[in-house]
Amino acid sequence: MGDIRSLKGVGEKTEVLLRKLGIDTTEELINYYPRTYEVFSPISEVGRLVAGETAAIYAKVTRNQGTKKIRNLNITTAVFTDNSGSIEVTWFNMPFLQKMLRPGFLTVLRGRVIRKNGRIVIEQPAMYQFDEYRKLVNVMQPIYSLTAGLSNKTITKLVKGLLDDNIYFEDFIPERIRNQYELPEFAAAVKKIHFPNNFEEYKEARRRLVFNEFFSFIIMLSLRKMNLGTLPNPYKIGKCPEVKELCDKLPYKLTGAQQRVLAEIQTDLAGDRLMSRLVQGDVGSGKTILAVLALMQVALSGYQGALMAPTEVLAKQHYESVTKMFLQYGVNLNVALLTGSMTAKEKRETYDKIKNHEVDIIIGTHALIQDKVEYDKLALVVTDEQHRFGVRQRESFMKKGGSDSLASCNAHVLVMSATPIPRTLAIILYGDLDISIVDELPANRLPIKNCVVDTSYRPNAYRFIENEVRKGHQAYIICPMVEENEELEAESVINYTDLLKNELSDDIQIEYLHGKMKATDKNAIMERFADNEINVLVSTTVIEVGINVPNSTVMLVENAERFGLAQLHQLRGRVGRGDAQSYCIFINSSEKDEAKERLEILVKSNDGFYIAQEDLKLRGPGDLLGIRQSGDMVFKIGDIYQDATVLKAASDSAKLLLAENPGLSGKEYERLSAYVEKLEKKHSDTLNL
Numbered sequence: 001m002g003d004i005r006s007l008k009g010v011g012e013k014t015e016v017l018l019r020k021l022g023i024d025t026t027e028e029l030i031n032y033y034p035r036t037y038e039v040f041s042p043i044s045e046v047g048r049l050v051a052g053e054t055a056a057i058y059a060k061v062t063r064n065q066g067t068k069k070i071r072n073l074n075i076t077t078a079v080f081t082d083n084s085g086s087i088e089v090t091w092f093n094m095p096f097l098q099k100m101l102r103p104g105f106l107t108v109l110r111g112r113v114i115r116k117n118g119r120i121v122i123e124q125p126a127m128y129q130f131d132e133y134r135k136l137v138n139v140m141q142p143i144y145s146l147t148a149g150l151s152n153k154t155i156t157k158l159v160k161g162l163l164d165d166n167i168y169f170e171d172f173i174p175e176r177i178r179n180q181y182e183l184p185e186f187a188a189a190v191k192k193i194h195f196p197n198n199f200e201e202y203k204e205a206r207r208r209l210v211f212n213e214f215f216s217f218i219i220m221l222s223l224r225k226m227n228l229g230t231l232p233n234p235y236k237i238g239k240c241p242e243v244k245e246l247c248d249k250l251p252y253k254l255t256g257a258q259q260r261v262l263a264e265i266q267t268d269l270a271g272d273r274l275m276s277r278l279v280q281g282d283v284g285s286g287k288t289i290l291a292v293l294a295l296m297q298v299a300l301s302g303y304q305g306a307l308m309a310p311t312e313v314l315a316k317q318h319y320e321s322v323t324k325m326f327l328q329y330g331v332n333l334n335v336a337l338l339t340g341s342m343t344a345k346e347k348r349e350t351y352d353k354i355k356n357h358e359v360d361i362i363i364g365t366h367a368l369i370q371d372k373v374e375y376d377k378l379a380l381v382v383t384d385e386q387h388r389f390g391v392r393q394r395e396s397f398m399k400k401g402g403s404d405s406l407a408s409c410n411a412h413v414l415v416m417s418a419t420p421i422p423r424t425l426a427i428i429l430y431g432d433l434d435i436s437i438v439d440e441l442p443a444n445r446l447p448i449k450n451c452v453v454d455t456s457y458r459p460n461a462y463r464f465i466e467n468e469v470r471k472g473h474q475a476y477i478i479c480p481m482v483e484e485n486e487e488l489e490a491e492s493v494i495n496y497t498d499l500l501k502n503e504l505s506d507d508i509q510i511e512y513l514h515g516k517m518k519a520t521d522k523n524a525i526m527e528r529f530a531d532n533e534i535n536v537l538v539s540t541t542v543i544e545v546g547i548n549v550p551n552s553t554v555m556l557v558e559n560a561e562r563f564g565l566a567q568l569h570q571l572r573g574r575v576g577r578g579d580a581q582s583y584c585i586f587i588n589s590s591e592k593d594e595a596k597e598r599l600e601i602l603v604k605s606n607d608g609f610y611i612a613q614e615d616l617k618l619r620g621p622g623d624l625l626g627i628r629q630s631g632d633m634v635f636k637i638g639d640i641y642q643d644a645t646v647l648k649a650a651s652d653s654a655k656l657l658l659a660e661n662p663g664l665s666g667k668e669y670e671r672l673s674a675y676v677e678k679l680e681k682k683h684s685d686t687l688n689l
């Protein structure tokens with residue numbers, strides 16, 4: 001397989017952009033599967049459009065309303081009419097359309113229908129000629145994840161070129177297994193995943209590729225486990241009285257579940273082999289304190305411990321709360337923060353402190369696993385919200401343990417996750433981990449009160465937020481989502497905040513947060529929010545994981561219908577963290593019945609596990625396209641819920657194969673063996689140990 005540079009049509013600029021997406025070789029390009037597909041529906045009548053759908057109309061301009069400039073946003077508006085009615089259409093930052101939009105101009109427009117100020121409008125539609133559109137109807141077109149400067153068209157063309165050239169890869173699944181599970185051939189599956197002719201073809205192709213992913217992953221994990229055996233524990237760390245003392249001083253008593261899990265962790269730390277433990281607990285179940293207590297025990301025994309968080313904001317928050325807690329309760333340990341946004345000088349100083357063991361506990365983002373970081377007797381590594389990292393970082397961190405000899409280079413590993421995974425699945429996926437479950441919420445919690453409302457309720461919701469702020473509480477508002485485009489998303493947050501400032505009373509402090517902001521600015525906002533200097537925080541989903549501001553009591557989610565339920569549950573988990581009653585308001589902008597029905601599941605239950613299951617039952621496989629799933633995926637295309645049967649099959653056949661042939665010897669398994677070796681390398685390469 002060649003480097004992408006050798007590809008026809010890939011110039012210097014495209015090359016850089018492809019690499020940015022992690023595509024370095026033609027093999028990687030061909031395995032860069034679509035994020036979703038677009039299926040163009042037949043043309044609708046203007047008079048029958050419903051908010052919440054993506055539709056195409058064939059209509060002509062009856063009024064051009066010109067282009068307005070609001071801040072750095074150009075808004076172009078025109079009215080389009082067909083035999084059944086008229087509709088207002090808006091484009092952002094496309095002023096050049098102006099000259100086309102002369103009355104009488106007839107075209108196909110395809111875009112999202114939304115309700116604005118009580119009327120139905122279409123925003124940011126794409127334009128097609130009638131014949132061009134007709135050819136696209138009912139064809140599944142691949143939509144790839146993109147990066148600024150690289151278009152979907154470009155990727156589509158490159159992939160198509162490769163497939164036409166018939167450069168395929170050899171199938172690594174032995175024929176016997178392929179037959180047993182009636183899996184299509186690899187080459188055919190790859191072709192169809194990019195360009196399925198229909199939904200059936202897509203499903204078959206996907207099943208095969210998901211099988212590949214699960215099967216090779218499980219084989220890799222099992223082989224690793226067999227090779228490593230159980231690692232002896234070089235750091236037997238006994239209980240220390242300070243941990244118990246701190247527990248006694250905390251303003252709350254640990255729940256029964258927390259006490260049980262803490263005991264499990266402590267047994268591991270002192271046991272004969274290294275700990276490899278997954279702590280699973282719903283949002284708000286109090287996992288952080290368990291990590292802190294474990295880190296404390298390790299540090300007080302003369303070792304270093306590290307806590308890694310998936311986002312800078314979360315790392316910072318952990319750092320602040322741990323230092324505060326240590327200061328308040330007289331724990332004499334040094335804590336350092338290490339994140340990507342620190343200046344080179346700050347980083348260097350921190351590296352030195354780590355190396356010289358001037359700090360005992362290091363909290364940070366994946367900056368913690370950079371080559372430059374040299375630990376001194378690192379004995380425990382905790383990853384928070386581990387599902388966010390993917391396997392790669394987790395594995396590489398496991399290797400960072402603090403001993404001189406590489407062979408025994410390992411630390412105790414504790415991973416924490418709020419993703420509710422059924423135990424059986426967790427055992428398959430994290431075959432190498434023991435599992436603890438924090439299945440009890442702190443007693444002071446009142447169940448969150450939820451409601452699903454339509455957009456007409458918005459003013460009431462604002463009054464409600466005002467009231468909560470008057471009581472001293474705080475609120476989050478998750479902004480309408482814009483198509484996966486960070487630029488527009490930032491724009492939308494800023495505009496929403498402006499509008500909100502007119503709606504809410506003047507004494508209420510409103511700020512915003514989005515992914516495009518500099519890390520230092522994000523941190524500053526989060527700090528002020530944590531200190532209750534900001535009452536209402538308007539944000540994108542950047543606040544989704546881990547954020548803990550127990551004084552917040554309202555979560556309002558705009559466009560709730562566009563999120564996956566699991567993600568909404570995570571968002572909701574930002575409130576209900578203290579002893580005050582909390583509320584979650586889901587604004588549903590879709591007028592389709594199914595959307596409301598799906599959201600009602602959240603009202604019925606606050607239990608993440610139940611929600612994940614109900615969500616699956618309700619969604620037909622077709623509905624999965626287009627609803628943004630949270631980034632909880634370890635796998636590229638496999639979804640442990642949706643593909644639970646494939647996961648089971650892959651696990652069964654992997655286990656059976658390894659039982660019969662643990663060395664994967666024989667010609668039949670050559671390719672599999674090579675692939676798994678590559679996979680394992682990929683997972684541990686990051687550190688260049």
Ligand code: ADP
Nearest residue numbers: 252253254255283284285286287288289442548
């Ligand atoms: P998560 O499991 O989602 O990571 P956190 O660890 O952030 O949850 O805990 C959420 C909040 O609950 C924090 O403010 C924490 O101080 C508090 N908390 C943790 N354990 C208890 C407990 N046993 N009783 C009361 N509050 C608790």
Ligand code: MG
Nearest residue numbers: 287288384546
């Ligand atoms: Mg947490």
